[in-house]
Amino acid sequence: MTSRSAPPARDRLADAALSLFDERGYDQTTVDDIVERAGVGRSTFFRYYGSKEAVVFPDHDGLLDAIRARLATSSDATALVAVSDAVRLVLLHYLEEGEIARRRYALTSKVSALRDREIASVARYQRLFREFITAWMGDEAPGAALRAELMAAAVASAHNHVLRRWLRGECQDPLAELDAAMQEVIALFTAPAPTADGAGTTVVAFQSSQPLDALLPALRRLLAEDGPAK
Amino acid sequence: MTSRSAPPARDRLADAALSLFDERGYDQTTVDDIVERAGVGRSTFFRYYGSKEAVVFPDHDGLLDAIRARLATSSDATALVAVSDAVRLVLLHYLEEGEIARRRYALTSKVSALRDREIASVARYQRLFREFITAWMGDEAPGAALRAELMAAAVASAHNHVLRRWLRGECQDPLAELDAAMQEVIALFTAPAPTADGAGTTVVAFQSSQPLDALLPALRRLLAEDGPAK
DNA sequence: CATTTGGACGGTACTCAGTTCCACGCCAGG
DNA sequence: CCTGGCGTGGAACTGAGTACCGTCCAAATG
Numbered sequence: 204m205t206s207r208s209a210p211p212a213r214d215r216l217a218d219a220a221l222s223l224f225d226e227r228g229y230d231q232t233t234v235d236d237i238v239e240r241a242g243v244g245r246s247t248f249f250r251y252y253g254s255k256e257a258v259v260f261p262d263h264d265g266l267l268d269a270i271r272a273r274l275a276t277s278s279d280a281t282a283l284v285a286v287s288d289a290v291r292l293v294l295l296h297y298l299e300e301g302e303i304a305r306r307r308y309a310l311t312s313k314v315s316a317l318r319d320r321e322i323a324s325v326a327r328y329q330r331l332f333r334e335f336i337t338a339w340m341g342d343e344a345p346g347a348a349l350r351a352e353l354m355a356a357a358v359a360s361a362h363n364h365v366l367r368r369w370l371r372g373e374c375q376d377p378l379a380e381l382d383a384a385m386q387e388v389i390a391l392f393t394a395p396a397p398t399a400d401g402a403g404t405t406v407v408a409f410q411s412s413q414p415l416d417a418l419l420p421a422l423r424r425l426l427a428e429d430g431p432a433k
Numbered sequence: 434m435t436s437r438s439a440p441p442a443r444d445r446l447a448d449a450a451l452s453l454f455d456e457r458g459y460d461q462t463t464v465d466d467i468v469e470r471a472g473v474g475r476s477t478f479f480r481y482y483g484s485k486e487a488v489v490f491p492d493h494d495g496l497l498d499a500i501r502a503r504l505a506t507s508s509d510a511t512a513l514v515a516v517s518d519a520v521r522l523v524l525l526h527y528l529e530e531g532e533i534a535r536r537r538y539a540l541t542s543k544v545s546a547l548r549d550r551e552i553a554s555v556a557r558y559q560r561l562f563r564e565f566i567t568a569w570m571g572d573e574a575p576g577a578a579l580r581a582e583l584m585a586a587a588v589a590s591a592h593n594h595v596l597r598r599w600l601r602g603e604c605q606d607p608l609a610e611l612d613a614a615m616q617e618v619i620a621l622f623t624a625p626a627p628t629a630d631g632a633g634t635t636v637v638a639f640q641s642s643q644p645l646d647a648l649l650p651a652l653r654r655l656l657a658e659d660g661p662a663k
Numbered sequence: 664c665a666t667t668t669g670g671a672c673g674g675t676a677c678t679c680a681g682t683t684c685c686a687c688g689c690c691a692g693g
Numbered sequence: 694c695c696t697g698g699c700g701t702g703g704a705a706c707t708g709a710g711t712a713c714c715g716t717c718c719a720a721a722t723g
Contacts, residue, residue: 212701233679244702249681322556323549349594349614353621356590357583364582384579391583391621442672463708474673479710 213251215241220258221306229314256320259307263324266296270328274335282339283354283392286332287385290362293328294381297366308370329359350392357388443481445471450488451536459544486550489537493554496526500558504565512569513584513622516562517615520592523558524611527596538600559589580622587618 219240223232234255238245252258270289279285297304311317333355340347361384369377449470453462464485468475482488500519509515527534541547563585570577591614599607 234681235679246702247700250701253681255680319549319553319556322553326549326552346617349591349617352590352594353587353618356586360582360586361579364579387576387579388583464710465708476674477672480672483710485709 212241212243212247216243216248216251217258217261220255221303221310224259224310225306229310229317256317259310259317260320260324262296263327266293267327267331270331274331282336282351283358283389285339286335286355286358287389290328290332290358290385291378291381293362294366294369294377298369298377305370305372308367325359325363329355332358354388354392357391358385361385361388442471442473442477446473446478446481447488447491450485451533451540454489454540455536459540459547486547489540489547490550490554492526493557496523497557497561500561504561512566512581513588513619515569516565516585516588517619520558520562520588520615521608521611523592524596524599524607528599528607535600535602538597555589555593559585562588584618584622587621588615591615591618 336351566581598604
Protein backbone atom coordinates (compact mmCIF):
# COMPACT_ATOMS: atom_id res chain seq x y z
CA MET A 204 0.00 0.00 0.00
CA THR A 205 2.48 2.67 1.12
CA SER A 206 4.76 2.11 -1.85
CA ARG A 207 3.82 -0.33 -4.48
CA SER A 208 7.18 -1.19 -6.00
CA ALA A 209 8.76 -2.02 -2.65
CA PRO A 210 9.72 -5.59 -1.77
CA PRO A 211 7.13 -7.52 0.19
CA ALA A 212 6.34 -6.13 3.60
CA ARG A 213 7.90 -9.09 5.37
CA ASP A 214 11.36 -8.34 4.01
CA ARG A 215 11.04 -4.63 4.65
CA LEU A 216 10.27 -5.43 8.26
CA ALA A 217 13.33 -7.63 8.60
CA ASP A 218 15.55 -5.00 7.01
CA ALA A 219 14.17 -2.23 9.16
CA ALA A 220 14.54 -4.31 12.30
CA LEU A 221 18.12 -5.41 11.68
CA SER A 222 19.31 -1.97 10.69
CA LEU A 223 17.67 -0.42 13.74
CA PHE A 224 19.21 -3.08 15.96
CA ASP A 225 22.58 -2.17 14.50
CA GLU A 226 22.03 1.54 15.04
CA ARG A 227 20.47 1.74 18.49
CA GLY A 228 20.84 -1.75 19.87
CA TYR A 229 18.19 -4.37 20.38
CA ASP A 230 16.71 -3.25 23.68
CA GLN A 231 16.61 0.37 22.59
CA THR A 232 14.53 -0.48 19.55
CA THR A 233 10.78 -0.83 19.99
CA VAL A 234 8.45 -2.60 17.66
CA ASP A 235 6.88 0.75 16.93
CA ASP A 236 10.24 2.00 15.69
CA ILE A 237 10.50 -0.97 13.37
CA VAL A 238 7.06 -0.67 11.84
CA GLU A 239 7.52 3.05 11.43
CA ARG A 240 10.71 2.61 9.44
CA ALA A 241 9.21 -0.24 7.44
CA GLY A 242 6.14 1.86 6.72
CA VAL A 243 3.65 -0.79 7.79
CA GLY A 244 1.16 -1.18 10.56
CA ARG A 245 1.99 -2.65 13.89
CA SER A 246 -0.38 -5.56 13.35
CA THR A 247 1.52 -6.52 10.24
CA PHE A 248 4.70 -7.00 12.19
CA PHE A 249 3.19 -9.51 14.57
CA ARG A 250 1.39 -11.20 11.70
CA TYR A 251 4.72 -12.10 10.10
CA TYR A 252 6.90 -12.51 13.15
CA GLY A 253 5.44 -13.94 16.29
CA SER A 254 7.71 -11.84 18.47
CA LYS A 255 10.40 -9.23 18.36
CA GLU A 256 13.04 -11.92 18.81
CA ALA A 257 11.64 -13.92 15.93
CA VAL A 258 12.81 -11.29 13.44
CA VAL A 259 16.32 -12.38 14.24
CA PHE A 260 15.62 -16.11 14.06
CA PRO A 261 13.30 -16.59 11.14
CA ASP A 262 13.28 -20.25 10.31
CA HIS A 263 14.56 -22.54 12.99
CA ASP A 264 11.33 -24.46 12.89
CA GLY A 265 11.56 -25.22 9.21
CA LEU A 266 15.15 -26.32 9.64
CA LEU A 267 14.11 -28.59 12.48
CA ASP A 268 11.54 -30.19 10.21
CA ALA A 269 14.12 -30.64 7.47
CA ILE A 270 16.40 -32.43 9.88
CA ARG A 271 13.60 -34.60 11.10
CA ALA A 272 12.85 -35.57 7.52
CA ARG A 273 16.49 -36.25 6.76
CA LEU A 274 16.84 -38.48 9.79
CA ALA A 275 13.62 -40.31 8.97
CA THR A 276 14.80 -41.25 5.49
CA SER A 277 18.39 -41.83 6.51
CA SER A 278 19.66 -45.33 5.97
CA ASP A 279 23.06 -45.02 7.50
CA ALA A 280 24.97 -47.78 9.14
CA THR A 281 25.02 -46.16 12.55
CA ALA A 282 22.93 -43.56 14.29
CA LEU A 283 25.92 -41.37 14.96
CA VAL A 284 26.85 -41.25 11.29
CA ALA A 285 23.29 -40.44 10.33
CA VAL A 286 23.17 -37.59 12.82
CA SER A 287 26.57 -36.32 11.75
CA ASP A 288 25.21 -36.20 8.25
CA ALA A 289 21.97 -34.49 9.24
CA VAL A 290 23.75 -31.74 11.10
CA ARG A 291 25.33 -30.66 7.85
CA LEU A 292 21.92 -29.31 6.94
CA VAL A 293 22.16 -26.86 9.78
CA LEU A 294 25.59 -25.62 8.82
CA LEU A 295 24.59 -25.38 5.17
CA HIS A 296 21.61 -23.28 6.15
CA TYR A 297 23.83 -20.76 7.92
CA LEU A 298 26.33 -20.76 5.07
CA GLU A 299 23.58 -19.92 2.62
CA GLU A 300 22.47 -17.02 4.75
CA GLY A 301 25.93 -15.57 4.46
CA GLU A 302 26.15 -12.04 5.76
CA ILE A 303 22.79 -12.23 7.49
CA ALA A 304 24.08 -15.00 9.71
CA ARG A 305 27.05 -12.86 10.68
CA ARG A 306 24.87 -9.88 11.53
CA ARG A 307 22.81 -12.17 13.72
CA TYR A 308 25.93 -13.46 15.40
CA ALA A 309 27.01 -9.94 16.20
CA LEU A 310 23.61 -9.35 17.75
CA THR A 311 23.44 -12.53 19.78
CA SER A 312 26.92 -11.83 21.09
CA LYS A 313 25.68 -8.63 22.67
CA VAL A 314 22.10 -9.30 23.69
CA SER A 315 21.75 -12.04 26.25
CA ALA A 316 18.05 -12.55 25.57
CA LEU A 317 18.87 -13.39 21.96
CA ARG A 318 21.77 -15.58 22.94
CA ASP A 319 19.52 -17.53 25.27
CA ARG A 320 17.01 -18.00 22.54
CA GLU A 321 19.59 -19.33 20.16
CA ILE A 322 20.86 -21.72 22.79
CA ALA A 323 17.32 -22.97 23.24
CA SER A 324 17.06 -23.57 19.50
CA VAL A 325 20.27 -25.55 19.48
CA ALA A 326 18.96 -27.57 22.39
CA ARG A 327 15.99 -28.58 20.26
CA TYR A 328 18.29 -29.93 17.56
CA GLN A 329 20.23 -31.75 20.20
CA ARG A 330 17.07 -33.22 21.66
CA LEU A 331 16.02 -34.44 18.23
CA PHE A 332 19.40 -36.08 17.79
CA ARG A 333 19.18 -37.73 21.16
CA GLU A 334 15.74 -39.10 20.48
CA PHE A 335 16.86 -40.46 17.14
CA ILE A 336 19.92 -42.14 18.58
CA THR A 337 17.94 -43.54 21.47
CA ALA A 338 15.35 -44.97 19.11
CA TRP A 339 18.05 -46.41 16.89
CA MET A 340 19.75 -48.36 19.61
CA GLY A 341 16.85 -49.63 21.70
CA ASP A 342 17.14 -48.83 25.38
CA GLU A 343 18.40 -52.26 26.20
CA ALA A 344 21.57 -51.80 28.16
CA PRO A 345 21.81 -49.47 31.10
CA GLY A 346 24.05 -46.66 30.03
CA ALA A 347 22.55 -46.61 26.56
CA ALA A 348 20.55 -43.52 27.39
CA LEU A 349 23.61 -41.75 28.73
CA ARG A 350 25.56 -42.73 25.66
CA ALA A 351 22.88 -41.34 23.39
CA GLU A 352 22.87 -38.13 25.38
CA LEU A 353 26.63 -37.82 25.07
CA MET A 354 26.58 -38.49 21.35
CA ALA A 355 23.91 -35.91 20.68
CA ALA A 356 25.74 -33.35 22.77
CA ALA A 357 28.99 -34.06 20.99
CA VAL A 358 27.47 -33.65 17.54
CA ALA A 359 25.76 -30.42 18.50
CA SER A 360 28.87 -29.04 20.16
CA ALA A 361 31.12 -29.92 17.27
CA HIS A 362 28.73 -28.25 14.89
CA ASN A 363 28.53 -25.13 17.00
CA HIS A 364 32.27 -25.02 17.24
CA VAL A 365 32.72 -25.02 13.49
CA LEU A 366 29.81 -22.66 12.97
CA ARG A 367 31.19 -20.10 15.39
CA ARG A 368 34.60 -20.33 13.79
CA TRP A 369 33.03 -19.56 10.45
CA LEU A 370 30.89 -16.77 11.87
CA ARG A 371 34.02 -15.17 13.26
CA GLY A 372 35.76 -15.55 9.92
CA GLU A 373 38.39 -17.92 11.31
CA CYS A 374 37.56 -20.57 8.84
CA GLN A 375 37.90 -20.87 5.09
CA ASP A 376 36.28 -24.25 4.43
CA PRO A 377 33.62 -24.78 7.08
CA LEU A 378 32.16 -27.88 5.51
CA ALA A 379 35.53 -29.60 5.49
CA GLU A 380 36.08 -28.58 9.09
CA LEU A 381 32.68 -29.92 10.00
CA ASP A 382 33.49 -33.23 8.41
CA ALA A 383 36.77 -33.38 10.26
CA ALA A 384 35.09 -32.51 13.53
CA MET A 385 32.47 -35.18 12.96
CA GLN A 386 35.21 -37.67 12.23
CA GLU A 387 36.66 -36.87 15.61
CA VAL A 388 33.29 -37.23 17.29
CA ILE A 389 32.70 -40.58 15.66
CA ALA A 390 36.18 -41.69 16.61
CA LEU A 391 35.46 -40.69 20.19
CA PHE A 392 32.58 -43.08 20.44
CA THR A 393 33.82 -45.93 18.30
CA ALA A 394 37.29 -46.34 19.67
CA PRO A 395 37.34 -47.59 23.21
CA ALA A 396 34.07 -49.56 23.39
CA PRO A 397 33.76 -49.01 27.14
CA THR A 398 33.00 -52.22 28.97
CA ALA A 399 30.51 -52.38 31.76
CA ASP A 400 33.04 -52.24 34.57
CA GLY A 401 34.67 -49.06 33.34
CA ALA A 402 38.21 -49.31 32.12
CA GLY A 403 37.38 -50.49 28.59
CA THR A 404 39.81 -50.69 25.65
CA THR A 405 39.14 -53.63 23.35
CA VAL A 406 42.04 -54.50 21.11
CA VAL A 407 41.83 -56.44 17.90
CA ALA A 408 45.12 -57.85 16.69
CA PHE A 409 45.43 -59.60 13.38
CA GLN A 410 47.98 -60.73 10.87
CA SER A 411 47.76 -60.17 7.18
CA SER A 412 49.92 -60.79 4.18
CA GLN A 413 48.68 -57.63 2.49
CA PRO A 414 50.40 -54.25 2.79
CA LEU A 415 48.94 -51.62 5.10
CA ASP A 416 47.51 -49.51 2.31
CA ALA A 417 45.38 -52.32 1.04
CA LEU A 418 43.87 -52.81 4.47
CA LEU A 419 42.99 -49.20 5.25
CA PRO A 420 39.65 -49.01 3.38
CA ALA A 421 38.36 -52.12 5.08
CA LEU A 422 39.51 -50.80 8.44
CA ARG A 423 37.65 -47.58 7.95
CA ARG A 424 34.53 -49.46 7.06
CA LEU A 425 34.81 -51.59 10.14
CA LEU A 426 35.32 -48.61 12.41
CA ALA A 427 32.32 -46.87 10.93
CA GLU A 428 30.09 -49.84 11.64
CA ASP A 429 31.10 -50.56 15.24
CA GLY A 430 27.59 -51.03 16.55
CA PRO A 431 26.82 -52.56 19.95
CA ALA A 432 30.37 -53.72 20.57
CA LYS A 433 29.31 -55.94 23.39
CA MET B 434 2.80 -5.77 58.11
CA THR B 435 -0.07 -8.04 57.07
CA SER B 436 0.81 -10.74 59.56
CA ARG B 437 3.70 -10.39 61.87
CA SER B 438 4.53 -13.99 62.65
CA ALA B 439 4.67 -15.00 58.99
CA PRO B 440 7.97 -16.10 57.40
CA PRO B 441 9.85 -13.43 55.54
CA ALA B 442 8.08 -12.00 52.54
CA ARG B 443 10.51 -13.55 50.09
CA ASP B 444 9.56 -17.08 51.07
CA ARG B 445 5.86 -16.29 51.14
CA LEU B 446 6.18 -15.04 47.59
CA ALA B 447 7.90 -18.20 46.44
CA ASP B 448 5.28 -20.37 48.14
CA ALA B 449 2.40 -18.39 46.71
CA ALA B 450 3.92 -18.46 43.25
CA LEU B 451 4.64 -22.18 43.16
CA SER B 452 1.25 -23.15 44.55
CA LEU B 453 -0.52 -20.90 42.06
CA PHE B 454 1.56 -22.32 39.23
CA ASP B 455 0.46 -25.77 40.32
CA GLU B 456 -3.18 -24.78 40.53
CA ARG B 457 -3.71 -22.66 37.42
CA GLY B 458 -0.56 -23.14 35.44
CA TYR B 459 2.28 -20.74 34.87
CA ASP B 460 0.83 -18.65 32.07
CA GLN B 461 -2.53 -18.35 33.76
CA THR B 462 -0.94 -16.88 36.86
CA THR B 463 -0.18 -13.16 36.91
CA VAL B 464 2.22 -11.42 39.21
CA ASP B 465 -0.78 -9.66 40.70
CA ASP B 466 -2.23 -13.02 41.64
CA ILE B 467 1.00 -13.96 43.36
CA VAL B 468 1.38 -10.79 45.39
CA GLU B 469 -2.26 -10.93 46.36
CA ARG B 470 -1.93 -14.43 47.78
CA ALA B 471 1.37 -13.60 49.43
CA GLY B 472 -0.19 -10.49 50.93
CA VAL B 473 2.56 -8.15 49.78
CA GLY B 474 2.84 -5.30 47.37
CA ARG B 475 3.67 -5.72 43.73
CA SER B 476 6.90 -3.78 44.10
CA THR B 477 8.08 -6.25 46.70
CA PHE B 478 7.83 -9.10 44.25
CA PHE B 479 10.12 -7.48 41.73
CA ARG B 480 12.45 -6.38 44.49
CA TYR B 481 13.16 -9.98 45.41
CA TYR B 482 12.80 -11.66 42.06
CA GLY B 483 13.90 -9.87 38.95
CA SER B 484 11.21 -11.52 36.89
CA LYS B 485 8.33 -13.92 37.07
CA GLU B 486 10.56 -16.70 35.80
CA ALA B 487 13.14 -16.00 38.48
CA VAL B 488 10.81 -17.26 41.21
CA VAL B 489 11.32 -20.70 39.77
CA PHE B 490 15.09 -20.44 39.43
CA PRO B 491 16.30 -18.67 42.54
CA ASP B 492 20.02 -19.17 42.77
CA HIS B 493 21.71 -20.20 39.59
CA ASP B 494 24.05 -17.26 39.84
CA GLY B 495 25.28 -18.20 43.28
CA LEU B 496 25.86 -21.74 42.15
CA LEU B 497 27.80 -20.49 39.18
CA ASP B 498 30.04 -18.52 41.51
CA ALA B 499 30.54 -21.55 43.72
CA ILE B 500 31.65 -23.57 40.72
CA ARG B 501 33.97 -20.84 39.60
CA ALA B 502 35.54 -20.81 43.04
CA ARG B 503 35.86 -24.58 43.11
CA LEU B 504 37.55 -24.64 39.75
CA ALA B 505 39.88 -21.83 40.73
CA THR B 506 41.17 -23.69 43.78
CA SER B 507 41.15 -27.07 42.13
CA SER B 508 44.51 -28.77 41.83
CA ASP B 509 43.53 -31.82 39.88
CA ALA B 510 45.71 -33.73 37.52
CA THR B 511 43.62 -33.02 34.46
CA ALA B 512 41.06 -30.39 33.56
CA LEU B 513 38.42 -32.99 32.84
CA VAL B 514 38.75 -34.48 36.29
CA ALA B 515 38.56 -31.07 37.90
CA VAL B 516 35.40 -30.25 35.97
CA SER B 517 33.87 -33.61 36.72
CA ASP B 518 34.45 -32.87 40.36
CA ALA B 519 33.06 -29.35 40.18
CA VAL B 520 29.86 -30.49 38.55
CA ARG B 521 29.06 -32.46 41.68
CA LEU B 522 28.30 -29.14 43.30
CA VAL B 523 25.44 -28.64 40.90
CA LEU B 524 23.94 -32.03 41.52
CA LEU B 525 24.37 -31.64 45.28
CA HIS B 526 22.54 -28.34 45.12
CA TYR B 527 19.54 -29.95 43.48
CA LEU B 528 19.62 -32.89 45.88
CA GLU B 529 19.51 -30.52 48.82
CA GLU B 530 16.51 -28.77 47.38
CA GLY B 531 14.66 -32.06 47.40
CA GLU B 532 10.99 -31.70 46.68
CA ILE B 533 11.35 -28.13 45.47
CA ALA B 534 13.58 -29.31 42.64
CA ARG B 535 10.95 -31.85 41.61
CA ARG B 536 8.19 -29.28 41.58
CA ARG B 537 10.36 -27.12 39.39
CA TYR B 538 10.99 -30.04 37.08
CA ALA B 539 7.27 -30.62 36.72
CA LEU B 540 6.89 -26.96 35.80
CA THR B 541 9.73 -26.79 33.32
CA SER B 542 8.41 -29.91 31.65
CA LYS B 543 5.18 -28.12 30.82
CA VAL B 544 6.14 -24.50 30.23
CA SER B 545 8.51 -24.02 27.34
CA ALA B 546 9.56 -20.56 28.46
CA LEU B 547 10.82 -22.03 31.71
CA ARG B 548 12.48 -24.93 29.97
CA ASP B 549 14.33 -22.53 27.71
CA ARG B 550 15.49 -20.55 30.66
CA GLU B 551 16.83 -23.62 32.39
CA ILE B 552 18.64 -24.66 29.25
CA ALA B 553 20.25 -21.25 29.11
CA SER B 554 21.40 -21.67 32.69
CA VAL B 555 22.96 -25.02 31.92
CA ALA B 556 24.69 -23.47 28.95
CA ARG B 557 26.36 -21.02 31.31
CA TYR B 558 27.80 -23.86 33.37
CA GLN B 559 28.96 -25.51 30.19
CA ARG B 560 30.58 -22.32 29.01
CA LEU B 561 32.42 -21.99 32.31
CA PHE B 562 33.66 -25.55 31.97
CA ARG B 563 34.81 -24.94 28.43
CA GLU B 564 36.71 -21.82 29.39
CA PHE B 565 38.38 -23.62 32.25
CA ILE B 566 39.42 -26.55 30.11
CA THR B 567 40.64 -24.26 27.35
CA ALA B 568 42.72 -22.28 29.81
CA TRP B 569 44.10 -25.45 31.33
CA MET B 570 45.38 -26.87 28.08
CA GLY B 571 46.69 -23.81 26.27
CA ASP B 572 45.33 -23.35 22.80
CA GLU B 573 48.41 -24.79 21.21
CA ALA B 574 47.22 -27.46 18.85
CA PRO B 575 44.42 -26.90 16.40
CA GLY B 576 41.59 -29.09 17.54
CA ALA B 577 42.27 -28.27 21.17
CA ALA B 578 39.37 -25.82 21.18
CA LEU B 579 37.05 -28.42 19.72
CA ARG B 580 38.22 -30.94 22.24
CA ALA B 581 37.54 -28.56 25.11
CA GLU B 582 34.10 -27.91 23.71
CA LEU B 583 33.35 -31.61 23.50
CA MET B 584 34.59 -32.24 27.01
CA ALA B 585 32.48 -29.47 28.50
CA ALA B 586 29.43 -30.65 26.62
CA ALA B 587 29.98 -34.22 27.75
CA VAL B 588 30.28 -33.26 31.40
CA ALA B 589 27.20 -31.07 31.27
CA SER B 590 25.19 -33.70 29.43
CA ALA B 591 26.19 -36.49 31.76
CA HIS B 592 25.23 -34.36 34.72
CA ASN B 593 21.89 -33.49 33.20
CA HIS B 594 21.25 -37.10 32.43
CA VAL B 595 21.75 -38.19 36.01
CA LEU B 596 19.89 -35.17 37.35
CA ARG B 597 16.85 -35.87 35.22
CA ARG B 598 16.86 -39.49 36.23
CA TRP B 599 16.80 -38.44 39.86
CA LEU B 600 14.12 -35.82 39.25
CA ARG B 601 11.96 -38.50 37.69
CA GLY B 602 12.60 -40.79 40.63
CA GLU B 603 14.37 -43.38 38.48
CA CYS B 604 17.46 -43.26 40.57
CA GLN B 605 18.26 -44.26 44.12
CA ASP B 606 21.86 -43.12 44.45
CA PRO B 607 22.33 -40.12 42.16
CA LEU B 608 25.82 -39.27 43.40
CA ALA B 609 27.05 -42.75 42.62
CA GLU B 610 25.45 -42.58 39.21
CA LEU B 611 27.07 -39.24 38.59
CA ASP B 612 30.45 -40.64 39.48
CA ALA B 613 29.90 -43.57 37.15
CA ALA B 614 28.78 -41.28 34.35
CA MET B 615 31.84 -39.09 34.85
CA GLN B 616 34.02 -42.17 34.75
CA GLU B 617 32.54 -42.94 31.38
CA VAL B 618 33.09 -39.40 30.17
CA ILE B 619 36.69 -39.44 31.30
CA ALA B 620 37.21 -42.82 29.66
CA LEU B 621 35.79 -41.40 26.45
CA PHE B 622 38.47 -38.76 26.25
CA THR B 623 41.46 -40.59 27.65
CA ALA B 624 41.30 -43.72 25.56
CA PRO B 625 42.10 -43.12 21.92
CA ALA B 626 44.75 -40.40 22.18
CA PRO B 627 43.68 -38.42 19.10
CA THR B 628 46.54 -37.29 16.96
CA ALA B 629 47.46 -33.68 16.51
CA ASP B 630 46.48 -33.36 12.87
CA GLY B 631 42.79 -33.72 13.51
CA ALA B 632 41.18 -36.81 12.11
CA GLY B 633 41.58 -38.95 15.22
CA THR B 634 41.70 -42.72 15.33
CA THR B 635 45.26 -43.79 15.07
CA VAL B 636 45.51 -47.28 13.68
CA VAL B 637 48.66 -49.30 14.04
CA ALA B 638 48.87 -52.20 11.63
CA PHE B 639 51.75 -54.61 11.79
CA GLN B 640 52.74 -57.99 10.56
CA SER B 641 54.40 -60.55 12.68
CA SER B 642 55.57 -64.09 12.23
CA GLN B 643 54.47 -65.00 15.72
CA PRO B 644 50.99 -66.30 16.51
CA LEU B 645 48.51 -63.99 18.12
CA ASP B 646 48.74 -65.59 21.54
CA ALA B 647 52.42 -64.88 21.78
CA LEU B 648 51.84 -61.21 21.13
CA LEU B 649 49.08 -60.62 23.61
CA PRO B 650 51.18 -60.09 26.74
CA ALA B 651 53.30 -57.47 25.05
CA LEU B 652 50.20 -55.76 23.71
CA ARG B 653 48.69 -55.61 27.15
CA ARG B 654 51.81 -54.07 28.55
CA LEU B 655 51.83 -51.42 25.86
CA LEU B 656 48.20 -50.52 26.41
CA ALA B 657 48.69 -50.28 30.15
CA GLU B 658 51.30 -47.59 29.60
CA ASP B 659 49.28 -45.68 27.02
CA GLY B 660 49.89 -42.17 28.36
CA PRO B 661 50.62 -39.35 25.92
CA ALA B 662 50.95 -41.60 22.90
CA LYS B 663 52.02 -38.75 20.71
C1' DC C 664 12.14 11.53 74.98
C1' DA C 665 12.63 13.71 70.44
C1' DT C 666 14.99 13.43 66.18
C1' DT C 667 17.27 11.51 62.53
C1' DT C 668 18.52 8.04 59.35
C1' DG C 669 18.30 3.99 56.71
C1' DG C 670 16.06 0.11 55.01
C1' DA C 671 11.96 -2.51 53.82
C1' DC C 672 7.66 -2.07 51.89
C1' DG C 673 3.43 -0.29 49.26
C1' DG C 674 1.43 2.43 45.52
C1' DT C 675 1.13 4.90 41.21
C1' DA C 676 2.17 5.69 36.78
C1' DC C 677 4.60 4.60 32.93
C1' DT C 678 6.75 1.76 28.74
C1' DC C 679 6.49 -1.85 25.83
C1' DA C 680 5.54 -6.65 24.09
C1' DG C 681 1.99 -9.35 22.56
C1' DT C 682 -3.21 -10.40 21.75
C1' DT C 683 -7.77 -9.57 20.16
C1' DC C 684 -11.06 -7.73 17.48
C1' DC C 685 -12.89 -4.98 14.03
C1' DA C 686 -12.95 -2.00 10.01
C1' DC C 687 -11.25 -0.74 5.65
C1' DG C 688 -9.67 -1.35 0.83
C1' DC C 689 -8.66 -4.28 -2.96
C1' DC C 690 -9.35 -7.74 -6.19
C1' DA C 691 -11.32 -11.85 -7.77
C1' DG C 692 -15.63 -14.16 -9.80
C1' DG C 693 -20.67 -14.34 -10.12
C1' DC D 694 -23.06 -4.31 -9.17
C1' DC D 695 -22.14 -6.83 -5.21
C1' DT D 696 -20.09 -10.34 -2.64
C1' DG D 697 -16.84 -12.90 -0.39
C1' DG D 698 -12.21 -13.69 0.66
C1' DC D 699 -7.67 -11.62 1.96
C1' DG D 700 -4.11 -8.64 3.37
C1' DT D 701 -3.67 -4.72 5.95
C1' DG D 702 -4.26 -0.85 9.46
C1' DG D 703 -5.82 0.59 13.78
C1' DA D 704 -7.74 0.77 18.40
C1' DA D 705 -8.14 -1.23 22.79
C1' DC D 706 -6.72 -4.40 26.04
C1' DT D 707 -3.63 -7.51 29.18
C1' DG D 708 0.39 -8.28 31.58
C1' DA D 709 5.50 -7.97 32.55
C1' DG D 710 8.91 -5.03 34.02
C1' DT D 711 10.71 -0.19 35.48
C1' DA D 712 11.01 4.35 37.83
C1' DC D 713 9.92 7.01 41.35
C1' DC D 714 8.13 8.45 45.48
C1' DG D 715 5.78 8.17 49.95
C1' DT D 716 5.37 5.68 54.23
C1' DC D 717 6.23 3.01 58.14
C1' DC D 718 9.26 0.97 61.42
C1' DA D 719 13.32 0.41 64.04
C1' DA D 720 17.63 1.33 65.63
C1' DA D 721 20.94 4.82 66.46
C1' DT D 722 21.96 9.42 68.30
C1' DG D 723 21.43 13.74 70.68
